[in-house]
Amino acid sequence: MTQPVPVTVLTGFLGAGKTTLLNRILTEQHGKKYAVIVNEFGEIGIDNDLIVDADEEVFEMNNGCVCCTVRGDLIRIIEGLMKRKGGFDAILVETTGLAKPAPVAQTFFVDADVRAKTQLDAIVTVVDAKHVLDQLQNNEEAGEQIAFADVILLNKTDLVSTDELAAIERAIRQVNSTARLHKMQRGDIALDAIMGLGAFDLDRVTEIDPHFLPDHECDDACAHHDHDHHEHDHHHHDRDHDHVSASGITSVSLSTEKLINPEKLLPWLNDITQARGPDILRLKGIFAFPDEPKRFVVQGVHMIVEGDTQRDWKEGEKRVSRLVFIGKNLDRAELETAFAACAA
Structure with missing residues (x-):
């Protein structure tokens, strides 16, 4: 029986740095075949020279990855990807900056065919260190994106002081006390810190970290x-x-x-x-x-x-x-x- 393909849901408020991270996945020679599903391919800003083959929705990159745009049903897009030859090491689904992660996460539970072929691996939230405190005060979506996360990528840490960073971490932990938290700058993070983690599998996480549920x-x-x-x-x-x-x-x-x-x-x-x-x-x-x-x-x-x-x-x-x-x-x-x- 074919192993289900792990799916990472990437979320984060507007300007947090999701696009920078996606650009790395689609252009670096990391040796993995990832399928990246985005809302609008144009927003990614990939140089056309890096695109090997393209149709209306699917863009094949020269590093073996594929970028898809969602113009309709996410389930239809995923089913189409699963039929492509060669398969994928993982799928990454980007949500818009104002989107709540729940509907995307639920996709991988409610459709029997998608559920049989994929497995929700982690919800990863990119957080803008410079603006997150204001966003938590004023935007419900920012709080929900952090609350849902299995992994939090605290980006732009070079733009805040040490004291500010400590206050930001406390604020994040008030919303989500169990997610793994990585600090980064300009989206520079090892891809194995966000892909193929099994982080949504609570049992596996607690084996790695017995104190995951404190x-x-x-x-x-x-x-x-x-x-x-x-x-x-x-x-x-x-x-x-x-x-x-x-x-x-x-x-x-x-x-x-x-x-x-x-x-x-x-x-x-x-x-x-x-x-x-x-x-x-x-x-x-x-x-x-x-x-x-x-x-x-x-x-x-x-x-x-x-x-x-x-x-x-x-x-x-x-x-x-x-x-x-x-x-x-x-x-x-x-x-x-x-x-x-x-x-x-």
């Missing part, structure tokens, strides 16, 4: 809080550390050492995503069920939720169930109570 997120404000954590306390709800951004997006992390009853958990997750889907940008969870040697992993985008058993719990590994919501209008107390009620 029990506790800490910033400078920690100095002002008292902490009294005990190993025998089975529910950890970091009440003082909800992450709130100026755009109204928060992240709520819950964890428990009690086993979880799937007959309680799964209907609750289904109910809450159906009722509150527009407000739930991302949902990620790892759960320990009774008499189940494998970890159960859940991923959600708005009203779409899917879960499956993944690898075995390792010998000596603490069976902590963790659940993270990223979204708007999240009621921590309500989520705590409902999650606690899912205990076996």
Whole structure:
């Protein structure tokens, strides 16, 4: 069976530096065959001498990559790419600067044919260090793009001071406490830092970084809080550390050492995503069920939720169930109570 092609969704606010990054992918001799799907090819500004072959929508570059323009249905474009000879190492889909990432991400869940042939690999958000604080204050889309990210590329770091950069990182972590964050200038980033990561696969990420879903997120404000954590306390709800951004997006992390009853958990997750889907940008969870040697992993985008058993719990590994919501209008107390009620 052919392996599904990994898909990276590239997002970022207007002027963040997506085009510079795309130019590198389409022109550098990196030895990979990437398909890049953009909204308007003209905006990329590729020298025509670099184009080997072109039709109305597909431009074949001299480094083996292909650039496609989306003038209609994204699903149709992807299906067309999958029929091309030779295949691709990965597909990268650019969203417009004002677009929310959710509809693009959902494409890879809702269409059966696309889902069978591709796998959402990561949502990568390019952030303009010089302007991100203003954007978070004034533009809902900027906050959602950061909240959705599996990888954040903090670009133009040479345009801000060390103190400003620290404040920017804190602001980003208030919106998204779990994404990988890379600092860069002029879009200069190793492509393997953004492509082929499996970052949307929560299980793989937690194998690489066991602290990916943190029990506790800490910033400078920690100095002002008292902490009294005990190993025998089975529910950890970091009440003082909800992450709130100026755009109204928060992240709520819950964890428990009690086993979880799937007959309680799964209907609750289904109910809450159906009722509150527009407000739930991302949902990620790892759960320990009774008499189940494998970890159960859940991923959600708005009203779409899917879960499956993944690898075995390792010998000596603490069976902590963790659940993270990223979204708007999240009621921590309500989520705590409902999650606690899912205990076996």
